[in-house]
Amino acid sequence: MPRLNKQLLLAAAALLLAGTGCEKTIDLKLNTSDSQLVIEGNLADDGQPCQVSLNRSANYAETNNFPAVTGATVTLSDDTGARETLREASPGQYRGATLRGVPGRAYTLRVETGGTAYVAVSTLPVVVPFDGLRTQPGTFDTKSIQAVVEYTDPVGEGNSYLFRQYRNGRLNKTYFIQNDKFTDGKRVSQSLRNMGGGGTADDLDKLASGDSLRVEMQNIDPNVYEYFRTLNQILQNNPAFSTTPANPKSNFSGGALGYFSAHSRRVRRLFIP
């Protein structure tokens, strides 16, 4: 809701300034930084093994070339004592083989590279069923179409959700996140509006009649929710409301960028009439 509020205020400001604002690309001399380790680790309850990608950051002025981190030791363990070492399937891409995601279990991912260890713990939450998927006209632009997800939040705060939306098989880059701060124990029907940001949804993401729509619902743990919430803060780039930008809150110790998420994965599809 608070985010909605900001969007509306911004819309009002836009209305007020209609035709007066202007944009241009500028040259800026930016500071540089040491290359940082970026870890992206996912383990879902869909029977697939754990996947981890290791890369390094680049200076801002350079081309988008993010070197893969090879030869790292990546281990996954759970709270029952099971453990495996992930093998490097391709440079920087590490895959597990035996451990599977089970709701309720806590998983520890340990990445060792260059003599430093980075550790993250993520608990695969109890699964909340994905009850329904439908579409409705947009609230402000009534000609647009929004996906609406439906589920019943279990009583007790802390349930967190991440939705990914695919239009005709193409992933919308927006991280649609929700938690139950205001909806604890409620039946929720939430439209996947670009509130909370996450990239710039371009025209190719706009839903239209005849499209095939697929939505993936993940139950994520609260720390992963915090990661995506703070990631969205720097992705949304809302000029009037930009906070002092900061790096997202990673659940890795040791100063690595990125996250490790053990989550559920439920998918629904529909054809937009």
Add this chain to the structure above:
Amino acid sequence: MPLRFSLLGLCLLLLLASGPAWAQSRITLSGTVKDASSGENLSGATIRIVELSGVGTGANAYGFFTLTVPSGTYTVEVSFVGFATQKRSVTTTASQRLDFKLVPGGSELTEVLVTARSTDAGISKAQMGVETIDLKQIAKVPVLFGEKDVIKTLTLLPGIKSAGEGSSGFTVRGGAVDQNLILLDEATVYNASHLLGFFSTFNSDAIKDLTVYKGGMPAQYGGRLSSVVDIKMKDGNNQQLHGSGGIGLIASRLALEGPIVKDKGSFLVTARRTYADIFLKLSSNPTTRQSSLYFYDLNAKANYVLNERNRVFFSGYLGRDALGFSNTFGQTYGNQTGTLRWNHLFTDRIFSNTSLIFSKYDYQIKISSNDRNFSIDSKIQDWNLKQDFEFYPSSAQTLRFGGQAIYHTITPGHVTADASSGINATADKTNYSLETAAYVSHDWQAAPRLNFTTGLRLSGFSLLGPGTYSSYDAAGNVLAATDYACNKFLKTYVKLEPRFAASLQLNEASSVKASYARNVQNLHLLSNANASSPTDLYIPTSFNVKPEVADQVSAGYYRTLGPKKEYSMTVETYYKALQNQLDYRDGTQLQGNFDVEASLLYGTGRAYGIEFLVRKDVGRLTGWLGYTLSRSERKFTEINQGAYFPSRQDRTHDLSVVAIYQFNPKWSFSGTFVTSTGNAVTFPVGKYQIGNQLVSYFGKRNADRMPFYQRLDLGATYEKPHQEGHRFHSSWTFSVYNALGRENAYSIRFEADPNDPSRTRAVQTALFKFIPSATYNFSF
């Protein structure tokens, strides 16, 4: 608490002990100074005895003055810039009442265009770091959308900087936006902006003048670290009924003032409303047609002279912004203030003012979509009882003392929803606190050219029950939460705030001054947005949040120049040390955050600089040139490894030039030029990918700069020649905002380059370029 009352008692004792002793040997001349045409008080008018060198005084905020002289025959001279000087011969055998009515213009009529202030006054008084803006002065300064605005004009003075393009927020001497105490007829205005800050809440039709204290605040003011902006509403014309108004691009105004009983009482009512929403109705889009976007404000004031010793005032303000999209979303917010005042003369040398002040800022958001109907409410409300005494023991001394108690009620935004809604209601976390203060301040002309102002303010702040308050560990995790009962003093902070100022007049035309002031602040605004947001959150000092403290030392050199003293020059330098400053942990979300204290960081700060100001207040060409060289830094253990870093409002260079030229009686032209270093910001120092999306990597806080800012505004005013015998006056004001069309960066974003996916680029957004406006003004 007892300590505070005993201080007040001490003052009273002092008063009783010293009063009668003086009265025996001297005679008191007292009275008021008013504008003959409107009956408005002329506060700051100079009263002097021609025969007695160095014996003189200034009229107080209510136009009242008192002078103590030996018996004899004297010429009393009363002057105020923009008014004809009046002389009156009096033979004093006993104390007597002298009321003056000054006629505007006088001999200087054609010369006085900007009647800003007495040019000499700044030289002799000990007070420094003070600037006054007269409303007549700003009328011709070009502004955005042609809406003249005291707050925006204020930011053209050295040491005072606009928080951003088109913003009503401002920072003073490196302080934060919330460290300014904005008073409208003594009532605190918590959110001084309309429409995201593009307009301030102050309708210039209702305002008489504005005084800003950047440093060395007199002891009667307190509660904020950086500045006091004291805005006074007009009393209303007590001679005859007058009206005025204006039709502008964005808003229209109407004001009416007149006598309740001639010479005894008057009223003033002003109203203003924007009409951008009228154009929404013309839209082809049904959603846009049903949307609302407007603000209005109403000011009202009335005063009545009961007798020579008693006068009462009422002033009120009501402003509201509304924003709505069809039936699904509605937001309103605004301030309400009310002030009841009673001026009383105990004797002809003891002036008293008692005020009961109400102040409130609130917002409401209503959302209804699908099965989610709910509303969010928030408010901050004050009841303030204030007592001020002014005692004039001799013509060389003024003693001010008094006290106040403010009861604050703060309700952070909370959700109300019925059981059928898809949203849960949230707990109402209203908190209560009591802010108290007692002060004494002594102005003393120790020698003809040496002045001292010595003051002491004792301020207290108590967090009151009921409420639930938590303690936290270093990482912000709750250690324990405690419930407290009603009517309990939960935590009290008592602080002593010494104030001192001295001036030494070197000769007729120049003086040097020095001052020291400590200020304490107990209400803290949490905002992490660039633009002022109506949902910004105020929090009180609590168990965890300590009172903010600022110690400021400053020194200055003041000089009038030119054969007619038409120029005045000021150089002031300052150093400010700040304690218990607030910031947030990275990634904090303030809105809808019920445990905001968990996200706070506590640190220190320092700000220093030098300010130059040259003004020309008389002649065909008037205006000023201000330049500031300054630095403002903060230090938090958790940010930038505990090193000092520039605060967002840090701007190394800041230059503003304001010029108004009266070409002939019909036409006048004006221009404003502003240029400054860009704000300190945080740009990416690297980039990486998450889920095939580019993400910026950030290094040190505020290590970068926005591009430098530069703007030229131009204005022209045409006054229709006045027809003999007609009361109706009219004028046109034309202006162009950002006439050079420079694209000043409002924000910069970093994104993938659409033309070359292997690279990233920086894109700046500029807001206003060549914004023309025209306003028609009239009065009768």
